[in-house]
Amino acid sequence: MRKRYTTIKDIARVLGISVATVSRALRDSYDVRPETRKKVLDVATELNYKPNFNATGLVRQSTHNIGVIIPTITNYYFSTVITGIQEVAQRNDFNIILYITNDSPENEIRIVKNLSLSSLDGLLACVSSQTNFYTHFQDLIDDGLPVVFFDRVVPTIHTSKVMQDDFNGAFMAVETLIKSGYNKIAHITGPKGLQLTDNRLLGYYAALDQYGIASYPEWVIHSGFSQKDGEEDALKLLGGERVPDAIFAVNDRKAVGAILALKRNAIKVGEEIGVIGFTNDPISEIVSPTLSTIAEPAYEIGLKSCELLLKHIRKSHFEAQEVILESRLIQRESTIRSISRQSS
Amino acid sequence: MRKRYTTIKDIARVLGISVATVSRALRDSYDVRPETRKKVLDVATELNYKPNFNATGLVRQSTHNIGVIIPTITNYYFSTVITGIQEVAQRNDFNIILYITNDSPENEIRIVKNLSLSSLDGLLACVSSQTNFYTHFQDLIDDGLPVVFFDRVVPTIHTSKVMQDDFNGAFMAVETLIKSGYNKIAHITGPKGLQLTDNRLLGYYAALDQYGIASYPEWVIHSGFSQKDGEEDALKLLGGERVPDAIFAVNDRKAVGAILALKRNAIKVGEEIGVIGFTNDPISEIVSPTLSTIAEPAYEIGLKSCELLLKHIRKSHFEAQEVILESRLIQRESTIRSISRQSS
DNA sequence: GTGAAAGCGCTAACAC
DNA sequence: GTGTTAGCGCTTTCAC
Numbered sequence: 001m002r003k004r005y006t007t008i009k010d011i012a013r014v015l016g017i018s019v020a021t022v023s024r025a026l027r028d029s030y031d032v033r034p035e036t037r038k039k040v041l042d043v044a045t046e047l048n049y050k051p052n053f054n055a056t057g058l059v060r061q062s063t064h065n066i067g068v069i070i071p072t073i074t075n076y077y078f079s080t081v082i083t084g085i086q087e088v089a090q091r092n093d094f095n096i097i098l099y100i101t102n103d104s105p106e107n108e109i110r111i112v113k114n115l116s117l118s119s120l121d122g123l124l125a126c127v128s129s130q131t132n133f134y135t136h137f138q139d140l141i142d143d144g145l146p147v148v149f150f151d152r153v154v155p156t157i158h159t160s161k162v163m164q165d166d167f168n169g170a171f172m173a174v175e176t177l178i179k180s181g182y183n184k185i186a187h188i189t190g191p192k193g194l195q196l197t198d199n200r201l202l203g204y205y206a207a208l209d210q211y212g213i214a215s216y217p218e219w220v221i222h223s224g225f226s227q228k229d230g231e232e233d234a235l236k237l238l239g240g241e242r243v244p245d246a247i248f249a250v251n252d253r254k255a256v257g258a259i260l261a262l263k264r265n266a267i268k269v270g271e272e273i274g275v276i277g278f279t280n281d282p283i284s285e286i287v288s289p290t291l292s293t294i295a296e297p298a299y300e301i302g303l304k305s306c307e308l309l310l311k312h313i314r315k316s317h318f319e320a321q322e323v324i325l326e327s328r329l330i331q332r333e334s335t336i337r338s339i340s341r342q343s344s
Numbered sequence: 345m346r347k348r349y350t351t352i353k354d355i356a357r358v359l360g361i362s363v364a365t366v367s368r369a370l371r372d373s374y375d376v377r378p379e380t381r382k383k384v385l386d387v388a389t390e391l392n393y394k395p396n397f398n399a400t401g402l403v404r405q406s407t408h409n410i411g412v413i414i415p416t417i418t419n420y421y422f423s424t425v426i427t428g429i430q431e432v433a434q435r436n437d438f439n440i441i442l443y444i445t446n447d448s449p450e451n452e453i454r455i456v457k458n459l460s461l462s463s464l465d466g467l468l469a470c471v472s473s474q475t476n477f478y479t480h481f482q483d484l485i486d487d488g489l490p491v492v493f494f495d496r497v498v499p500t501i502h503t504s505k506v507m508q509d510d511f512n513g514a515f516m517a518v519e520t521l522i523k524s525g526y527n528k529i530a531h532i533t534g535p536k537g538l539q540l541t542d543n544r545l546l547g548y549y550a551a552l553d554q555y556g557i558a559s560y561p562e563w564v565i566h567s568g569f570s571q572k573d574g575e576e577d578a579l580k581l582l583g584g585e586r587v588p589d590a591i592f593a594v595n596d597r598k599a600v601g602a603i604l605a606l607k608r609n610a611i612k613v614g615e616e617i618g619v620i621g622f623t624n625d626p627i628s629e630i631v632s633p634t635l636s637t638i639a640e641p642a643y644e645i646g647l648k649s650c651e652l653l654l655k656h657i658r659k660s661h662f663e664a665q666e667v668i669l670e671s672r673l674i675q676r677e678s679t680i681r682s683i684s685r686q687s688s
Numbered sequence: 689g690t691g692a693a694a695g696c697g698c699t700a701a702c703a704c
Numbered sequence: 705g706t707g708t709t710a711g712c713g714c715t716t717t718c719a720c
Contacts, residue, residue, distance in 0.1 A: 002405070002488040002489070003488040005461055005487075007696095007697055009697075009698095017707085018706065018707045018708075019697090019698080020709095021705080021706055024699090024706085027699090031706085032706080033705060036705080050459075050461055051697085052402070052460070052697050053398075053460050054397075054398045054401035054402040054463060055698040056698060056699075057398035058399055058402055058696090058697080058698075058711095059697085059700085059711075060698085060699070060712085061712075065439075072427070073417060073423045073427060074427055075423075079419075080418050083416070083418055083444060086442060087444075090444075090455075095441045096442050097439045098440050099430075099434070100427060116394050116395060116396070116397050117394060118349050118394065118396040118397065119396070119397040143346075143349075144346040145346070227626075282571075282627075283627055283630055286600055287630050287631075288632040352714070353714095361690075361691085362691045363714080364691060364693095364716080365689080365690055367713095367714065367716085368689090368690085368715090368716095371715090375690085377689060377690090380690085395713085395714080396712090399696090399712075399714040400713080400715080401714095402696045402697065402698090402712090402714075402715095403695075403696050403714050403716080404696085404714085404715070405696075
């Protein structure tokens, strides 16, 4: 049987004072006598008092919950972002309520429409890759709910956003390939229309442009974000008329998929075909050859998103901010031509 | 500015009926006229009514929140468990509130002690690996909060628990090594005192016993659960007087660490030293040679834990249950001796 | 079948 | 500095 928890009434009764005083003492209001406060605090600890968030939430019109909508958490990037979010939330006594969309727009819409707004102080969201309509998010914002987007942001909605530097990251990736001696560079990426993939694609084109290197439409392949997509894209590239000598993958999982597919086709990764990814997933150090990549500040993205959201929650007129965090190059074996690679 | 959301009062006013009726209509009580209900439902959708969980929670003494306490989420196993939990929770209209301990007992204790019990209907917990005192959990249970442990369970606390079959999984792992021709088998495992590691250790000994194979104390190394721990343990094994010809690692990350360390020492994994892990983390297919392992039903553990917890929440006298889910062998390259392995 | 009213635990005027 | 009281949105007796 569930126990009744201690309430401020209990404390008031024990001390023979009113609940108002107890409430004030508990919340460090200044208009309460120090000794009274001490007594209240003592009894509170003794009785193991814990505030009832439903009650405070009801009267204050605020809960200490923030929702997090995310496509999946079973990968390095997203789970690390969540860890960052959680860190800030915990430090500020906010709970995070997790909603996983499985990267399905239907799930996303269902979840957002069913959100009990009155039990949420704010929302952190990363949209699913196939989402086209964003009215469900716009509705929330119109209702006054603070929303901060991260990673996969919605360009058309005016609110705070936190991203890594996709354009420059991609530029660096392609530049690295070029400087390592590759000049037939393909790009395997995610679905069209996502700002993140668009920016990386733009970075890819910009680098090629700057170095006067040709690109062909069949060298840019749009598909999903998974390892399997990476394998399939690589195979497609191998089977084409013009076979590239390097692949820039939109993320590490696709890069790993590509590496695995290339190896299966007896192609020496690095030597014959260079591969570079994006993320700095721990697998990039495990795969052989190890994967060069653009490191994303996943944890910091989590921190920053949550901090921004808290600001929106606290100041009702905090102006929307777009934060772009730097990504950085990590060179490993998969983009090295000359060296004879260690076996296995 | 945050909007005021539609309440049952608004609906009542529009329809000129009482809030009581609205409340009843909304919850499918039978004692309300069908046409009244229809009108209420219509207005509710029109006004985009969403119940205020703080209010229902207050009066029903129940929120629809369940807490999840977990050491970390940035690995395959835990993030998959969470995904399973989330699946069941979402289907049953429960929110999950995530607490990450970073595998630190201090964090765990702080989090548990600060839990606002009145805003939680139940708790799912996986203890951190160094936790010795469990009174903070026992207190919750004594207070009547339904708690279900998963994976790393607390042996001394009477409540429902969900685990994989650690003993038989370990037995299978070691048996596989033996049958593949290895007979100097080491075990690198996690901290002492955790039921999970104890059971795997027991399975290790049982298999050795059954096949009449010797073990030496220096072949059983207790350390942490990380890849780095795996590397260090492997190095220690290589530097010892008796060098084993096979390593059974408590999880895949440690196994991968061991493989990397062995490769760095020019040891042919599989051929010279066999390695088997536990989990079936996707990295086990990426590392080269690919890693044999015991697959854990992570997703199912999440599902089952959450289902059990919901039963406890719904029936106040649901008896505690211990569920052990099967693990299964997946053989890959790291335990194959004869075959000449593909390079890189 | 429906309404009036009390109350869940807490905060915030408003008194004194 | 402290008490009284109304009320947050909802459910639930108890009348009628």
